[in-house]
Amino acid sequence: MKTTVIVVAVIVVLALIVISIYNRLVRLNVNVNEAFAQIEVQLKRRSDLIPNLVETVKGYATHEKETFERVIAARAKATTATTVADVAAADGMVTQALRGLLAVAEAYPDLKASTNFLALQEELSTTENKVSFARQYYNDNVRALNSAVKTIPYSFFAGMAKVGLREFYEVEDPQSRIAPTVKF
Amino acid sequence: MAGVSFRAAQSANQRKTYLLLASMGLLVGLVVYAALTYFGQSTTAIVPIAVGIALISVWGSYYTSDSIVLRMTGARQIQQSDNPNLFNLIQEVTIASGLPMPKVAIVEDTAPNAFATGRNPEHAVIAFTTGILDVMDRDQLQGVVAHEMSHVGNRDTLVAAVAATTAGAIAMVTDILTRMMWFGGGRRDSRDNNANPLALVVSLIILILAPIAALLLKSAISRRREALADATAVAFTRNPAGLRSALEVLAADSTVVHQRSTAVAHIWIESPLDAKSVSRLFATHPPIEERIAALRAMESLGPAT
Numbered sequence: 001m002k003t004t005v006i007v008v009a010v011i012v013v014l015a016l017i018v019i020s021i022y023n024r025l026v027r028l029n030v031n032v033n034e035a036f037a038q039i040e041v042q043l044k045r046r047s048d049l050i051p052n053l054v055e056t057v058k059g060y061a062t063h064e065k066e067t068f069e070r071v072i073a074a075r076a077k078a079t080t081a082t083t084v085a086d087v088a089a090a091d092g093m094v095t096q097a098l099r100g101l102l103a104v105a106e107a108y109p110d111l112k113a114s115t116n117f118l119a120l121q122e123e124l125s126t127t128e129n130k131v132s133f134a135r136q137y138y139n140d141n142v143r144a145l146n147s148a149v150k151t152i153p154y155s156f157f158a159g160m161a162k163v164g165l166r167e168f169y170e171v172e173d174p175q176s177r178i179a180p181t182v183k184f
Numbered sequence: 185m186a187g188v189s190f191r192a193a194q195s196a197n198q199r200k201t202y203l204l205l206a207s208m209g210l211l212v213g214l215v216v217y218a219a220l221t222y223f224g225q226s227t228t229a230i231v232p233i234a235v236g237i238a239l240i241s242v243w244g245s246y247y248t249s250d251s252i253v254l255r256m257t258g259a260r261q262i263q264q265s266d267n268p269n270l271f272n273l274i275q276e277v278t279i280a281s282g283l284p285m286p287k288v289a290i291v292e293d294t295a296p297n298a299f300a301t302g303r304n305p306e307h308a309v310i311a312f313t314t315g316i317l318d319v320m321d322r323d324q325l326q327g328v329v330a331h332e333m334s335h336v337g338n339r340d341t342l343v344a345a346v347a348a349t350t351a352g353a354i355a356m357v358t359d360i361l362t363r364m365m366w367f368g369g370g371r372r373d374s375r376d377n378n379a380n381p382l383a384l385v386v387s388l389i390i391l392i393l394a395p396i397a398a399l400l401l402k403s404a405i406s407r408r409r410e411a412l413a414d415a416t417a418v419a420f421t422r423n424p425a426g427l428r429s430a431l432e433v434l435a436a437d438s439t440v441v442h443q444r445s446t447a448v449a450h451i452w453i454e455s456p457l458d459a460k461s462v463s464r465l466f467a468t469h470p471p472i473e474e475r476i477a478a479l480r481a482m483e484s485l486g487p488a489t
Contacts, residue, residue, distance in 0.1 A: 133280035
């Protein structure tokens with residue numbers, strides 16, 4: 001009688017442990033999905049801003065056709081991307097093209113002083129921040145998932161939970177938040 | 185200075201909070217022991233009653249903290265259209281942290297300061313004085329927003345409520361017992377039977393010192409949560425320089441939020457109490473120079489991945 005109670009208790013405890021491991025893996029995976037969806041939301045927001053920005057700059061800087069075309073092309077390409085790597089690559093292109101556009105704007109004092117442009121600039125810098133925080137949040141979640149999937153005991157149950165390693169979101173961008181390294 | 189990653193700073197401060205909370209639990213145990221030794225079984229009922237009263241009073245204010253604190257500080261809730269740039273900053277930090285959008289409030293006060301409250305992230309409020317919105321640039325304000333959102337994410341209103349409940353219960357128990365001492369009530373039955381003079385003296389000392397010890401622990405917990413919120417803010421923004429220069433602005437500014445209610449002193453980003461009037465041990469915040477140095481140590485590591 002006593003042994004049966006002990007056996008049942010052990011089985012129940014083991015089952016609870018397995019359930020909590022399984023649930024954590026699934027939750028981590030869902031977090032990664034949600035974080036990726038957030039990146040897409042923010043990229044969409046940025047994409048919606050671009051026509052307005054280009055129109056504003058065009059009014060003042062008529063000779064920068066090439067820069068405009070680069071932004072428009074990058075934007076068009078970004079809308080077709082679906083996989084993490086593709087979205088990240090397109091994102092990097094738009095980021096760079098926009099930076100080029102803003103650099104152009106620097107050369108036109110009239111443009112810089114226009115209220116329309118000032119409002120757009122705040123909108124654009126918050127959008128850039130939102131995009132970059134969304135990337136960071138996604139990568140933090142991927143890191144949490146991947147380290148769980150690779151460590152015991154979670155690694156034993158990753159297959160059962162249909163959860164595996166996920167891809168980091170890496171943007172080809174030489175300038176993004178890299179502080180200059182000081183060498184002595 | 186050697187670099188310290190925000191992750192290391194976060195886990196160190198979390199660990200210290202647990203240690204301090206455990207010490208508070210131990211203190212409760214000591215008080216119960218002292219009460220039983222000094223007064224005997226007749227006092228057994230006091231402890232649960234005191235804990236009950238403390239729980240009810242603190243839990244009520246914890247649960248409705250968002251509206252109570254707003255009323256005590258005179259903060260007024262605002263909408264996105266009132267300050268779109270501030271809302272942009274807050275939205276950025278909610279994306280970085282994965283937290284829901286809090287309610288936002290403004291305190292009409294020229295002293296730069298900010299606070300966060302609310303029982304959980306879904307009922308969070310973060311408030312800013314008009315002064316802080318005027319003096320800080322975008323990066324500094326982003327650091328402040330991230331610090332406040334860290335309090336929300338780390339559930340510091342809950343931690344503060346737990347600390348206040350325990351300290352309150354200890355104060356109440358020792359208060360009742362020391363009153364009983366004056367009247368010599370309940371003492372005879374225990375002293376005559378199993379009186380151990382040493383145990384009696386120790387118990388007496390415990391009962392006298394416990395409320396002060398509880399207050400010290402409560403302040404120490406508050407200081408740890410502030411340091412933790414600074415580290416968590418860096419985890420959100422990955423930009424220690426923003427919060428660091430914001431703290432430098434606060435340190436250089438000598439104006440103080442005019443309502444000096446000590447009851448809500450711990451929730452502001454910079455303590456509204458005059459630094460000199462509060463002893464370091466009872467302070468609710470670490471010295472601001474120490475916080476700046478900690479952030480500098482994170483900066484020296486360069487950008488974190």
